[in-house]
Amino acid sequence: MTQQVVKVKTITSITHDVLQIVTVKPHNFSFIAGQAVAISINKPSWENEIRPFTFTSIPTDSFLEFVVKVYPSHKGVTNELLTLKIGDSLILHNVFGAITYRGEGVFIAGGAGITPFVSIFRDLRSKNEIGNNKLIFANKTKGDIILERELKEMLSKNFINIIADENIVGYAHGYISESFLKDHISRACENIYLCGPAPMMESVEKQLHYLNHKHKTIIKEEF
Numbered sequence: 001m002t003q004q005v006v007k008v009k010t011i012t013s014i015t016h017d018v019l020q021i022v023t024v025k026p027h028n029f030s031f032i033a034g035q036a037v038a039i040s041i042n043k044p045s046w047e048n049e050i051r052p053f054t055f056t057s058i059p060t061d062s063f064l065e066f067v068v069k070v071y072p073s074h075k076g077v078t079n080e081l082l083t084l085k086i087g088d089s090l091i092l093h094n095v096f097g098a099i100t101y102r103g104e105g106v107f108i109a110g111g112a113g114i115t116p117f118v119s120i121f122r123d124l125r126s127k128n129e130i131g132n133n134k135l136i137f138a139n140k141t142k143g144d145i146i147l148e149r150e151l152k153e154m155l156s157k158n159f160i161n162i163i164a165d166e167n168i169v170g171y172a173h174g175y176i177s178e179s180f181l182k183d184h185i186s187r188a189c190e191n192i193y194l195c196g197p198a199p200m201m202e203s204v205e206k207q208l209h210y211l212n213h214k215h216k217t218i219i220k221e222e223f
């Protein structure tokens, strides 16, 4: 794909360390819900610092949206995004990604690993096809939960939060465990979608194996 330069339309803090960035969408630009794009910042000395971010908008939207967790300590691209202003621009490189919707199932996300699922759920909602999909969203604190209200509106009782560092009424407490997965994934579930940091993904995959869910289709991407 040729590079596309897109202007930032809005940039908003949606949690203490997550930005929602909306850009212009180039003419004839296409992607599938769940896919990512390699991005760099269109500023001197940043054009070649390319990092992957997932579209959280849906293919039919007239704009592109990204939800980005920033890591100031890395002094890398996400830290530089904190200085971005309306009218600045990003460079979009190739579109790629392993996660696309393959049918109803259980989605398991850790932190910023929610982003491909945001696009998939928004896309399903736009077609009235949310169905019986279920989301398990693991975070350290309640304040880390990205787009909590919208996810609750879309999924209702099928939106399950688990929080490691805080014990809050109405939210499961701790890390995802084998018994937690057993309670939330039925034998009939055919697809498991998994996205998050490597340690979380490894641990969940091991637990799914022990629970004998290894024959289900696991659609995954490591962040």
Ligand SMILES: Cc1cc2nc3c(=O)[nH]c(=O)nc-3n(C[C@H](O)[C@H](O)[C@H](O)COP(=O)(O)OP(=O)(O)OC[C@H]3O[C@@H](n4cnc5c(N)ncnc54)[C@H](O)[C@@H]3O)c2cc1C
Residues within 6 Å of the ligand: 036, 051, 052, 053, 054, 055, 066, 067, 068, 069, 070, 071, 073, 074, 075, 076, 077, 078, 079, 097, 112, 115, 116, 221, 222, 223
């Ligand atoms: C397919 C895909 C899609 C993704 N989509 C999204 C998304 O939609 N939203 C999102 O938030 N994230 C997403 N990510 C993750 C995102 O790409 C990374 O968080 C991002 O690349 C980090 O870039 P950075 O330049 O800020 O930091 P890095 O590239 O991680 O680091 C820059 C430099 O900081 C140093 N460094 C690295 N780790 C540490 C550390 N722990 N402490 C101190 N210094 C360190 C290293 O010297 C490194 O060269 C996605 C990842 C993939 C693979």
